[in-house]
Amino acid sequence: MLLAIDAGNTNVVFALVRQNEGRGGIVARWRIATDPRRTADEYAVWLSQLMQLGGHDRTAVEGVIVATVVPRALHNLQVLASKYFSTEALIAGHAPVEWGIAIDVDEPASLGADRAVNTIAAHALHPGDLIVIDFGTATTFDVVDYSGAYKGGIIAPGINLSLDALVTAAAKLPRIAIEAPMDTSVIGLNTVSQMHIGIYWGYVAMIEGLVARMKREIGRPVKVVATGGLATLFEKQTDVFDVIEADLTIQGLAMMWDRHHI
Numbered sequence: 001m002l003l004a005i006d007a008g009n010t011n012v013v014f015a016l017v018r019q020n021e022g023r024g025g026i027v028a029r030w031r032i033a034t035d036p037r038r039t040a041d042e043y044a045v046w047l048s049q050l051m052q053l054g055g056h057d058r059t060a061v062e063g064v065i066v067a068t069v070v071p072r073a074l075h076n077l078q079v080l081a082s083k084y085f086s087t088e089a090l091i092a093g094h095a096p097v098e099w100g101i102a103i104d105v106d107e108p109a110s111l112g113a114d115r116a117v118n119t120i121a122a123h124a125l126h127p128g129d130l131i132v133i134d135f136g137t138a139t140t141f142d143v144v145d146y147s148g149a150y151k152g153g154i155i156a157p158g159i160n161l162s163l164d165a166l167v168t169a170a171a172k173l174p175r176i177a178i179e180a181p182m183d184t185s186v187i188g189l190n191t192v193s194q195m196h197i198g199i200y201w202g203y204v205a206m207i208e209g210l211v212a213r214m215k216r217e218i219g220r221p222v223k224v225v226a227t228g229g230l231a232t233l234f235e236k237q238t239d240v241f242d243v244i245e246a247d248l249t250i251q252g253l254a255m256m257w258d259r260h261h262i
Contacts, residue, residue, distance in 0.1 A: 001027075001060040003085065004253040005077055007068035008114060009137040010034055010160075011229075012077075014047055015250045016056055019063075019261075025254060026247055028054050036072035040079035048084070061085045065257045067092040067113040067249065090260065092117055092253060097260050102149035111150065114249050115142050121252030122225050123148035125245065129220050131211060132248070133241070135228030137161065141210055143218065154210060159203050159230060166195070178230075180237055200237075208240050 006013040011031040018025040030050050032043075051058055064081035066089050068074050074091070081089035090097045092113050099116050101123075114134065122132045123144055130144040135158065142153035157165070159178055167175050173195060181196045188194030215222050226234075226241040227248035235244060245251070 001056075001062060002254060002257055003061045003064045003081075004250050004257070005064065005066045005068075005089075006114065006117075006249045006253065007066065007070050007073045007077060008034060009069060012073065013250065015247070016051075016061070017250065017254045017257075019254070019258060026250060028056060029247070029250065034070055034073060036070060036076075038073075038076060040076045040083055043076065043080045044084040047080075058085070061087075063087055063257060063261075064089040065092060065097065065253045066090070067117050067253055069112045069114055090257065092256055097256050100259070102147070104149050105152050112140075115140055115153070116150065117252035117256070118142065118227060118248050119144050119148070119150045119252075121248045121255060122245070124255055125248075125251070126223055126225060126243070129218055129222045131214055131218075131222055131224045133207065133211075133224065133226045133228075133231070134248075135159070135226070135230035135233075139207075139228075141214065143214065146220075154214075156206065156210075159199065159233075162203070163199055166199070178233065180233065184237075204234055204238050207234065208238060211240050 002017040002019050004015045004017050012034050013029060013031045015029040016027050018027060048058055064085055064087055066077050078089045081087055093099055101119060103111055118132050118134055122130050128146050132142040134140045137158050139156045139158050140153060143151040145151050167173050176192055176195050181200055186197050186201050188197045211224060223242045224240055226244045231244050
């Protein structure tokens with residue numbers, strides 16, 4: 001069993017993966033709020049209890065692989081692997097598990113680990129040119145060409161960040177839940193409905209508009225792959241996604257582990 005860890009700006013996702021079983025190998029996943037101050041011991045207590053509740057034996061974990069965009073969180077995750085799973089964590093993008101893909105941008109070293117891992121997984125799962133949209137703290141749009149090379153992309157504020165900024169800056173606006181409006185009308189009759197429309201349909205318009213512009217620039221048939229916790233929020237209200245891969249980053253980490261151990 002492999003423990004794959006995706007440490008993002010908002011959450012850290014832990015997943016148990018049966019090795020060499022592809023996308024069907026994920027047997028459990030848990031998430032916890034990202035806090036760089038959280039110690040390896042704290043992670044271990046929390047994770048051990050969840051594994052026990054799920055009927056998973058901690059001693060079955062033979063390897064750990066980590067992708068992180070929060071450098072301060074890395075050390076404690078490495079200690080977690082060595083102290084509680086008796087193995088040295090592999091760090092995605094660092095020897096001996098380098099990306100193994102072309103990163104065709106001005107500053108390749110600045111590409112986030114999650115985006116590189118998503119590129120690897122998306123190319124392995126879907127042939128041809130791709131746009132990968134990841135709905136996280138930021139919403140990222142990444143272009144992957146038919147050879148598997150990363151060709152650049154877009155970084156936009158995540159929908160939660162957009163809502164937080166709106167509520168913080170406007171004193172009279174209430175905090176609302178992020179959800180699809182009850183209907184498709186874009187003319188709101190009260191403050192709350194107008195906020196729902198602005199946040200939700202405004203975000204849909206951004207997604208559709210940026211994807212359309214990217215497709216025109218690429219100039220070849222493109223498949224759009226969506227991932228991230230909020231991808232399903234938009235699935236029923238737009239046809240811009242060709243497929244949703246909820247566990248794309250975890251799948252990519254498992255692929256990198258398998259590639260290293262072939």
